[in-house]
Amino acid sequence: MVDDSAVVGSPADVRRRVDRMAVESAGIGTFDWELATGRLTWDDTLREIFRFGDVAEATIEAFYALVHPEDRDHLARAVEVAVETLAPFEAEYRVDVPGRGVRWISARGQVALSPDGSPAHFLGAALDFTERQQERAQLSRMLETLPTAFFSLDDEWRFTYVNLEAERVLGRRREELLGGVVWDLFPAAVDSPFEQHYRRAVETGEPVSFDAYYPAPLDAWYDVRASPSPGTLAVYFLDVTTRRRAEADVLEAARRAELLADVTAALNGTLDGEEAVALLARLTVPVLADWSIVTVVDDVPSDHRGWRRHLRDVGTWHHDPQVRERLQRYAALRIPALDERSPLARAYLLEQSQLIPADATEHVQRHLAPGEAHDLLDTLGADSMAFLPLVARDRVVGMLTLANGPGREPLQGSALQIAEEIAAHAAVALENSRLYREQRGLAEELQRSLLTAPPRADALDVAVRYVPAARVAQVGGDWYDGFRQDDDTLTLVIGDVVGHDIQAAAAMGKVRTLVRAMGADGVDGPADVLRRTDRVMQKLGLTTTATVVVARLEDAEDGDLLLRWSNAGHPPPLVVTSDGQVDVLGEAHPDVLLGIDADTRRTEHTTPVAPGSTLVMYTDGLVERRGQDIDEGIALLAQVLGEHQHLSVDALANLLLTELIPSANDDDVALMVVRHTGV
Numbered sequence: 271m272v273d274d275s276a277v278v279g280s281p282a283d284v285r286r287r288v289d290r291m292a293v294e295s296a297g298i299g300t301f302d303w304e305l306a307t308g309r310l311t312w313d314d315t316l317r318e319i320f321r322f323g324d325v326a327e328a329t330i331e332a333f334y335a336l337v338h339p340e341d342r343d344h345l346a347r348a349v350e351v352a353v354e355t356l357a358p359f360e361a362e363y364r365v366d367v368p369g370r371g372v373r374w375i376s377a378r379g380q381v382a383l384s385p386d387g388s389p390a391h392f393l394g395a396a397l398d399f400t401e402r403q404q405e406r407a408q409l410s411r412m413l414e415t416l417p418t419a420f421f422s423l424d425d426e427w428r429f430t431y432v433n434l435e436a437e438r439v440l441g442r443r444r445e446e447l448l449g450g451v452v453w454d455l456f457p458a459a460v461d462s463p464f465e466q467h468y469r470r471a472v473e474t475g476e477p478v479s480f481d482a483y484y485p486a487p488l489d490a491w492y493d494v495r496a497s498p499s500p501g502t503l504a505v506y507f508l509d510v511t512t513r514r515r516a517e518a519d520v521l522e523a524a525r526r527a528e529l530l531a532d533v534t535a536a537l538n539g540t541l542d543g544e545e546a547v548a549l550l551a552r553l554t555v556p557v558l559a560d561w562s563i564v565t566v567v568d569d570v571p572s573d574h575r576g577w578r579r580h581l582r583d584v585g586t587w588h589h590d591p592q593v594r595e596r597l598q599r600y601a602a603l604r605i606p607a608l609d610e611r612s613p614l615a616r617a618y619l620l621e622q623s624q625l626i627p628a629d630a631t632e633h634v635q636r637h638l639a640p641g642e643a644h645d646l647l648d649t650l651g652a653d654s655m656a657f658l659p660l661v662a663r664d665r666v667v668g669m670l671t672l673a674n675g676p677g678r679e680p681l682q683g684s685a686l687q688i689a690e691e692i693a694a695h696a697a698v699a700l701e702n703s704r705l706y707r708e709q710r711g712l713a714e715e716l717q718r719s720l721l722t723a724p725p726r727a728d729a730l731d732v733a734v735r736y737v738p739a740a741r742v743a744q745v746g747g748d749w750y751d752g753f754r755q756d757d758d759t760l761t762l763v764i765g766d767v768v769g770h771d772i773q774a775a776a777a778m779g780k781v782r783t784l785v786r787a788m789g790a791d792g793v794d795g796p797a798d799v800l801r802r803t804d805r806v807m808q809k810l811g812l813t814t815t816a817t818v819v820v821a822r823l824e825d826a827e828d829g830d831l832l833l834r835w836s837n838a839g840h841p842p843p844l845v846v847t848s849d850g851q852v853d854v855l856g857e858a859h860p861d862v863l864l865g866i867d868a869d870t871r872r873t874e875h876t877t878p879v880a881p882g883s884t885l886v887m888y889t890d891g892l893v894e895r896r897g898q899d900i901d902e903g904i905a906l907l908a909q910v911l912g913e914h915q916h917l918s919v920d921a922l923a924n925l926l927l928t929e930l931i932p933s934a935n936d937d938d939v940a941l942m943v944v945r946h947t948g949v
Contacts, residue, residue: 303330303392305353319398321367338364338372353389356381374400423503427452430502439509441488458485464494471498481510523684529557533692547668547696548585558681558689559672560651561588563601566668566700577618581605581669588650596649603643612637617657618666623690627680630655630673654680658689660697667700724942725752727760729949730823733919735927735941747774747816748889748940749782753790758825761789764840764887764942765818777814781807781864785818796820796836797872800864808868815865819843819887823879831879831946836872839863841890841900844908846915848882852908881948884915884922891937892930906930919943
C-alpha cells in the first residue's frame with residue numbers, strides 16, 4: 271500500500287524535489303534570466319517577494335524598476351561584471367515593492383554557458399532578509415551610540431565593522447579600516463599583547479580581557495575585551511590612558527615621597543652634613559634623574575672671580591654601573607674647566623635654578639674648556655639637566671646637578687618641586703653641620719682649656735683623652751687632672767660633675783680647682799683631699815654634685831708602686847698586669863658623691879702596682895649608655911684591656927675610645943691610661 275504523500279519518481283527527481291522543499295522552507299526563490307532574449311523567469315517564492323502575482327515571467331527592465339534608485343546603478347554594474355567575467359554574483363540591495371514598501375534582498379547568481387561557450391543564462395537565487403537587516407540596523411545603531419569603542423574582525427583578521435567611538439579612539443575613519451587587515455593597519459600590534467590575546471581568544475573560543483599600551487601615533491593605554499564567535503572576533507576597548515597616567519602619577523608621587531623621607535632620614539642620621547648630603551647623589555637616582563652630582567661650598571668667596579676654589583664635588587651616582595667611574599672622573603675635573611657663564615656657575619652666583627630641557631650636553635660643553643672633562647660629558651648621557659643651588663641663611667652652601675638621558679623627560683612639574691624641596695633640606699643640613707662644627711669647636715676649646723697636660727714622671731707613661739658628647743655646644747663636667755704633692759708621689763684625679771651644659775662645665779672648673787688646691791697643698795691622702803674638698807664646697811655654697819676618684823702613686827719596695835685611692839661615687843679604676851690579668855678596684859665600695867654630705871666618712875684603699883702594669887681611670891661615658899648598663903660596660907672594658915695590654919699607652923687609649931664609644935655618643939668621656947714602666 272502506497273502513501274499518497276510519498277514522493278515517487280527517479281532518485282534524481284526525489285533529490286530535486288527535496289532540495290526545492292528545503293529552499294522554499296527557507297524563503298529562498300530562484301530566477302533564470304535568458305541573456306539573449308532578456309526574458310526573466312521567476313519561481314513562486316520570488317513572485318511573492320516582488321508581488322508579480324501569477325505572472326511567471328517578467329523583463330529585466332521590470333525588475334530594475336522595482337530596485338531602489340540609490341541601489342539601481344550599483345546593482346546593474348555588479349550584474350554586468352558577473353556576465354562579462356563569468357564570476358559568481360553576490361549582492362544586497364533594496365526594492366520598493368507595491369503594497370510592501372522597501373524590502374532588503376540578498377541575491378546570489380552564476381552565468382551558465384551555451385554549448386558554444388557564450389553566456390546564455392544568468393541563474394540565481396534571492397532571499398528577502400528585511401527583518402534580519404532591521405535587526406542588524408538596530409544593532410548597528412546601538413553600537414554606534416555605545417560610549418565604548420567597538421570593532422569586529424573576520425577569520426582573516428579583516429575589519430568588518432567599526433563604530434563611531436572606535437573611529438575616534440583609533441584616529442581613523444571606517445572607510446580606511448573596513449576590509450583592511452588589523453596587523454597591516456596597526457603594525458605595532460604584531461607580537462604585542464594585542465596579538466597574543468586576540469589569537470588566544472580565537473584559538474580557545476574563550477573571551478579575554480587585558481590592558482595594553484599602543485605606541486605612537488596612538489600613544490595610549492587601552493582596556494580591551496575580546497569575545498570570539500565562529501568567523502568573528504568582537505573587540506570592545508576603552509582608552510584608559512588618563513587613568514593609567516593618574517595611577518603612574520600616584521606611584522611616582524609615592525616614590526618621590528619615599529625619596530624625601532629617605533633624604534630626611536639620611537640628613538638627620540648624622541651630624542656630618544657633608545657626608546649626609548653626599549648621599550643625595552645615590553638617593554636621587556633613578557627616582558628623579560639618570561645621574562647626579564652633589565657639590566659643597568667650602569667657604570664664601572670674597573669676590574665672584576674666585577668661585578671655583580670654593581666649590582667641591584663630594585658625591586656622584588649614575589643609574590648605569592658601567593658609567594659610574596667615568597662620572598666620578600668628570601666630577602673631579604669639571605669645576606676648574608667651567609667658565610663663569612656655565613649653568614653651574616650661574617646657579618651658584620645668581621642663587622637660581624638653571625634648567626636645560628634639551629641638548630644639555632652641547633649646551634654645557636660650550637662652557638667647558640677643551641679637554642678630558644669636555645670629552646667625558648659626551649659619554650654620560652645628558653639630554654636635559656638641572657642645576658639647583660642649596661640655599662640656607664641667604665647664601666649658597668652647595669649645589670645639586672641632575673641629568674636625564676634622551677629616553678626620559680626633563681625635570682619639571684612635581685619632579686622639579688620634589689628636587690627643590692630636597693635641595694632645601696640638604697641646604698639646611700649643610701648649614702647646620704657648619705654651625706655644629708663651629709660651636710663644637712668652641713665648646714671643645716673651652717673644655718680643653720680647663721684640662722691640663724699630664725705631668726711627666728719617672729717610670730711612668732701617661733696618656734690622656736677627652737671626647738665631648740656628639741651634641742652641639744654641649745661641653746660637660748668630665749675632667750682629668752694630675753699633679754705632684756711632693757717629689758715621691760703623683761696624684762691623679764678623674765671626675766664628672768652632674769650635667770651636660772655650660773653650667774656643668776663651669777661647676778666642673780670650680781670643683782677641679784678645689785680638688786687640685788686641696789691635694790697640692792699638703793701631703794694628705796686621697797680620702798682627706800675629698801673630705802676637705804666637700805667641706806669647702808659646702809662653705810662656698812656650691813650646690814653641684816660630682817663623682818671623683820683621687821688616686822696617688824707612691825714608691826714601694828722591690829720596684830713596685832703603691833696605689834692609694836678614694837672613690838666618691840665614681841666608676842672604679844682598673845689595673846691590668848703585664849700578663850693580662852685585670853683587677854677592678856673596689857667596685858663594690860664607692861663612697862657618696864661630693865656635694866651630698868660634707869660630714870660623710872671617706873675611705874681609702876691601697877693596692878700594689880707591679881712594673882708593666884697599667885692603671886686606667888675613666889668617666890662613665892666610656893662604659894655606660896642606652897641599652898648597656900655600667901656593669902656590662904666595665905666588663906667589656908676589662909676584656910679589651912686584658913686582650914690588648916701589650917699596646918703602648920697612647921695606642922691603648924685610642925683603642926678603648928674606638929672599641930667602646932659609639933659614633934653618636936651622648937656623653938662626654940675623660941680617660942687616663944698610666945703605665946708603670948719600672949725604669
